[in-house]
Amino acid sequence: MNPFALEPLGDSALLVRLGDHIESATNRSALALAEMLRAAALPGIRDIVPAYASVCVHYDIAAFANAGAGAAHLLAAERVGEIAAKFLEAETDRSDPVAGGESSLLEIPVCYGGEFGPDLGDVAVHAGVDQRAVIHGHAAGEYRVAMLGFMPGFPYLLGLDDSLHTPRRASPRTRVPAGSVAIGGAQTGIYPRELPGGWQLIGRTPLVLFDPERAQPALLRPGQRVRFRAIGTDEFAALMQ
């Protein structure tokens, strides 16, 4: 395990950096560290945001002011750094860095192609296969939510097969419908609501990715394992009811 770096993110947040690349093991560490920081419940920490290879920690300057007026950032970094060091020490001792951290597998029904996936043909052309092979390849994979960002409930999923990596569209759409399942470069994700976007749209799910009125507003949380299942328009319509 590489050592971590603490980087200030302005005067009221900092980043714990575990790496610079999108890589599954680093992301698992970032998610586990975020959990450990959350569990530590340090006073003055306002938010904890895991990403691909880092954890962002928002803090209240006043809560760390007893270090002296200009030293709050040092004290915040020290407190967060202590937990990160303890975490990495424990992780080095484990043979499998993610043992016990495995989440359940959630199946997401997707109606691929047609009006729901207007870019399926382009993705197939780029991959040099037919559309059925793209659907099969996308639905055969197992994915994991690396992080949420961009919009409430927007999941960035790891696990897209190399053959399906497709560059973003040259001109982004102003309106991508809610539930659109999309490919952007090496990533695949799902639009939680109608938004502008430049990813390649290959299908749509009837599931609601984000509903602030639910007990768990985000359907997918960081670390969640995901599988896609191809459905037809009839089942899509039935599930929309």
Added chain:
Amino acid sequence: MTIRVLSPGWLTSVQDSGRIGHAAIGVGRAGAMDDVALRLANALVGNAENAAALEITLRGPRLRFAGDALIALTGAAIDARCATQEVPSWRPVWIGAGGEVEIGDMRRGARVYLAIAGGINVAPLLDSRSADINAALGPFHGRGLVAGDELPIGRVAPGRVDRLSPALRGTSSTDADQSDDVVAARWSLDPQPWFDLRGEDPIALVRGQHFENLDASSRRALFSSAFRVGNESNRVGYRLEGAKLRLAEPLGLISEGVVPGTMQLPPNGNPIVLMAEAPTTGGYPRIAHVAAVDLPRLAQRRPGDRVHFVETSLAEAQTRYLERERALARLFFSIAGRLPG
């Protein structure tokens, strides 16, 4: 008690201090752009400093108060009237039931806060009553208010909303005129420390992780040249126009956390300062961060206004923030001593 929106102005929304603790699922802070002005407005009507109030942008709304109300306006310089009477800013003002308050154009600054005793009592969502307009989240599905909207107001203790209160009348109540529709306190706050009337104060930046990746002339230009607040600026971000900033060489970055105040550099060379509705993560180079103490000041600049940046250290930025918080705490204490109830 309710407020009815007769006309919404340019953009008026419900805001408190924002949504904390949900960034891991992509839910950002939102909340008041000028958090200091929000807190002062709340203090002036006896609310908790993070109570929900109206954030008014550039041109004000027309509002009808169904019952007696104690309100306060802070932030940008503005003309407000109730029938023929002026509604002055930076002090508590009693408005009689049925009063219609019309808030005009801002002469200086971009945002005014209207707090009302009891607070705007819309249902909280994810621990906040703030409208996140970009994420379509919060009261009224996160949209700006429109004509016809009814805003519920929280209950207040008896005596807090009283036009005869000494806080409004001064020590003598002999000149109390029972027919007044508007009673403004004779005392007011000095806006000077809290609102930059000339809009020329420099905005302090601490270096970002990728500042050193700017080319040499861009590093100089960030602090030596003036930028203009772009017309596309909004609650998500301020787009700055001026010297084009360039990286010495491209960086391959992956998405990671960003916060309000983060200055990103997209490929077009025009930096963007993320504001209250900042996304929770971003993948552009982070060349700088606006000091937390100066973010409310930047939020009062309007499209077309000029901005100068000065470099500051983390230590100095945090020292100034804590000094401001101490000054605010003293002010809140002295305001509370003047209010009834």
